[in-house]
Amino acid sequence: MSNIIETNFGTQVSTSKIAGGSASSIKKKGPFYNFSIRVSYNDIREYSFTDLKRAEYMRRVMIGHLEEKIKKDLKISKKF
Numbered sequence: 001m002s003n004i005i006e007t008n009f010g011t012q013v014s015t016s017k018i019a020g021g022s023a024s025s026i027k028k029k030g031p032f033y034n035f036s037i038r039v040s041y042n043d044i045r046e047y048s049f050t051d052l053k054r055a056e057y058m059r060r061v062m063i064g065h066l067e068e069k070i071k072k073d074l075k076i077s078k079k080f
Contacts, residue, residue: 015074019067026055035059037066 022038033055036046047062049055 013074015067015070016063018070019063022066023059023063026052026059028052037062039066039069 024036026033026035028034031050032048033050033052034046034048035055036044038044047055047058049058
């Protein structure tokens with residue numbers, strides 16, 4: 001339950017589900033495995049790998065980083 005945070009509006013959100021929903025699935029395009037992550041409203045980052053296992057691993061890592069960013073942003077916005 002530690003990944004559920006209350007927002008300024010009083011609603012509770014699961015940061016892991018928000019972060020997971022911000023990442024696309026891995027798709028093969030030519031010799032590359034691609035996925036993208038929406039970091040913010042106008043910041044979408046796309047990643048390409050030649051190995052599927054590496055792409056899966058990095059997708060999990062990037063989702064984890066995004067989840068921590070969301071937690072940090074929500075905590076900072078609650079202070080103001």
